[in-house]
Amino acid sequence: MTERAAELAFATSLASRAGEILLERYEKVERIDFKSAKDVVTEVDHLSEALIIDAIRAAYPGDGIIAEESGEHVTAAGNAPTAGIGRAWVIDPLDGTINYANGIPFFCVSIGLVEAGRPVLGVIHDPIRGETYAASEGGPATLDGRPIRASVKDKVSDFVVSMALSGPALISRARAVRKAIRVPRSMGSAALALAYVGNGRFDAFVQQGGLSSWDVAAAGLIAQRAGAIVTDLAGGPWFDLARKPRSIGVLAAPAAHHPELLRLILGRGGA
Numbered sequence: 001m002t003e004r005a006a007e008l009a010f011a012t013s014l015a016s017r018a019g020e021i022l023l024e025r026y027e028k029v030e031r032i033d034f035k036s037a038k039d040v041v042t043e044v045d046h047l048s049e050a051l052i053i054d055a056i057r058a059a060y061p062g063d064g065i066i067a068e069e070s071g072e073h074v075t076a077a078g079n080a081p082t083a084g085i086g087r088a089w090v091i092d093p094l095d096g097t098i099n100y101a102n103g104i105p106f107f108c109v110s111i112g113l114v115e116a117g118r119p120v121l122g123v124i125h126d127p128i129r130g131e132t133y134a135a136s137e138g139g140p141a142t143l144d145g146r147p148i149r150a151s152v153k154d155k156v157s158d159f160v161v162s163m164a165l166s167g168p169a170l171i172s173r174a175r176a177v178r179k180a181i182r183v184p185r186s187m188g189s190a191a192l193a194l195a196y197v198g199n200g201r202f203d204a205f206v207q208q209g210g211l212s213s214w215d216v217a218a219a220g221l222i223a224q225r226a227g228a229i230v231t232d233l234a235g236g237p238w239f240d241l242a243r244k245p246r247s248i249g250v251l252a253a254p255a256a257h258h259p260e261l262l263r264l265i266l267g268r269g270g271a
């Protein structure tokens with residue numbers, strides 16, 4: 001087993017273990033705290049995150065960690081993970097907390113590994129369906145170990161798109177995208193929805209801002225290794241550790257149709 005394969009196996013097993021915590025306490029949440037007017041955190045977020053961090057520290061003590069709830073954990077060399085130096089695990093112990101707290105069965109565990117500021121490994125585990133999406137740099141994207149590919153639909157008009165475009169400046173552009181596709185959906189777990197692009201459950205994913213590195217590090221790599229083109233909403237790089245939390249926007253779509261969707265988002269019309 002290569003070193004990367006061993007890391008992928010570690011992350012896959014760890015995400016599954018964290019998923020067991022989520023399942024054990026699903027619809028039994030005892031405490032919900034409000035992080036903001038729109039965001040919440042439960043005791044399950046913290047339990048899952050603690051399990052993941054403890055395991056990473058034991059297996060890879062020199063690596064940094066970026067976690068949604070506890071923030072940055074510096075590397076053994078003292079480097080901040082967001083500096084893009086060395087290695088950092090980027091984790092979301094429970095993506096879709098509002099869904100989880102309300103008993104809506106669409107949430108996941110996300111674990112990514114970043115080297116020199118670039119995602120090289122990603123695992124998304126859906127404990128409700130018992131499914132695990134995974135990918136590593138240079139390897140295929142997989143679902144439960146089987147290779148997957150992004151959508152091969154011929155027409156954007158047949159697309160089902162995970163979409164979150166809002167705000168006065170984007171109203172007309174969002175309307176243009178809706179007219180061009182079959183139907184938009186907003187599921188409440190960006191990481192899981194973005195991973196769905198990897199096997200065509202969603203033909204594309206588009207979200208204006210609101211995302212953080214822990215939402216996209218693993219899922220973006222999975223979509224990319226499955227053949228999708230992944231960019232920010234200006235067509236530039238989709239991942240940057242230096243970006244502030246909740247400031248990231250992403251477009252992921254099959255290569256043949258990414259340019260058309262990008263033009264619509266940018267307000268430049270169709271092909």
